[in-house]
Amino acid sequence: MQFPDPAGGYPPAGPPAPGGPAPGGASAAETMRTGVKLRRALAASLAVVAGTAVLGVAGGFLWSAVAPRAALVVTGPGVADVVNSETNAFIAADGWYCLICVAGGVISGLLGYRLAVRRHGPLAMAAVLIGALAAGLITLWIGEQSGLATFHHLLGTLRAGAHMQAQLALASRGAIAFWPLAAGLMAGSMELAAAMRERRQVTAGLLEEPGYPGIPRRFPGGLRGPG
Numbered sequence: 001m002q003f004p005d006p007a008g009g010y011p012p013a014g015p016p017a018p019g020g021p022a023p024g025g026a027s028a029a030e031t032m033r034t035g036v037k038l039r040r041a042l043a044a045s046l047a048v049v050a051g052t053a054v055l056g057v058a059g060g061f062l063w064s065a066v067a068p069r070a071a072l073v074v075t076g077p078g079v080a081d082v083v084n085s086e087t088n089a090f091i092a093a094d095g096w097y098c099l100i101c102v103a104g105g106v107i108s109g110l111l112g113y114r115l116a117v118r119r120h121g122p123l124a125m126a127a128v129l130i131g132a133l134a135a136g137l138i139t140l141w142i143g144e145q146s147g148l149a150t151f152h153h154l155l156g157t158l159r160a161g162a163h164m165q166a167q168l169a170l171a172s173r174g175a176i177a178f179w180p181l182a183a184g185l186m187a188g189s190m191e192l193a194a195a196m197r198e199r200r201q202v203t204a205g206l207l208e209e210p211g212y213p214g215i216p217r218r219f220p221g222g223l224r225g226p227g
Contacts, residue, residue: 041120045127048116049134052108056135056179059100060142067093067143069165074158083163090171097143098175101136105182108132113187118194128187129180136179143168 070089072080109128116124144167151167158164 037120041123044116044120045124048108048112048124048127049131052112052128052131052135052183053138055104055108056138057142059104059135059139061146063093063097063100063139063143064146064168067096067168069093069168072164072166074155074160074162074164076160078156080155080164080166082166089166090169093168094171094175097139097170098178100139101175101178102182104135104139105132105179105184106186108135108179109183109186110190112183113190117187117191125187125191128183132180132183133176136176139179140170140176144170 068089070087071083073083074080108131112124112128112131117128146168148167151164154164
């Protein structure tokens with residue numbers, strides 16, 4: 001029997017076992033699993049954005065239905081003035097928009113976390129915030145466009161002295177941030193609570209293991225074992 005000469009080196013290893021890792025990189029199975037996870041995360045993120053946008057549509061119609069309108073009096077063709085200059089209808093309309101955005105953000109953040117964020121992580125969290133911003137803009141657009149054609153028609157056809165309602169409008173555009181802010185806080189707080197709960201469970205499991213550093217063993221009868 002002849003042995004290989006150490007000076008000449010050993011013969012190369014045989015081909016990798018079937019299903020084993022490919023030389024110099026991850027196995028084909030791991031690559032496939034990564035691709036599947038990414039596709040699932042993208043699908044869940046798109047679903048979150050689409051669902052939140054639909055919620056924004058509902059929010060826009062709700063804002064148009066419940067927000068108060070200021071009373072106007074027509075002073076000329078295409079011109080109208082506020083009947084009561086001290087009316088708080090404009091402030092109340094902004095308040096209703098903010099309230100709807102906060103409620104919508106809480107709902108979309110809660111559902112987004114339960115359906116996507118806790119399974120797919122940062123990508124789904126970004127979808128929650130993007131969808132929330134889109135929902136705030138959709139709510140604004142639908143609310144301001146609802147009844148706009150009727151408003152312009154009445155303003156152009158009514159005679160001087162006739163009364164009508166003002167068109168719904170958002171005075172403070174910064175209120176759009178209420179929806180993504182509420183959604184981010186809701187989903188983020190739930191993720192933080194889940195992380196803290198998992199950490200407590202891991203710590204409790206370590207403390208229950210025998211021989212954990214700093215925790216003396218106890219034997220029946222209340223006697224402590226040797227340190």
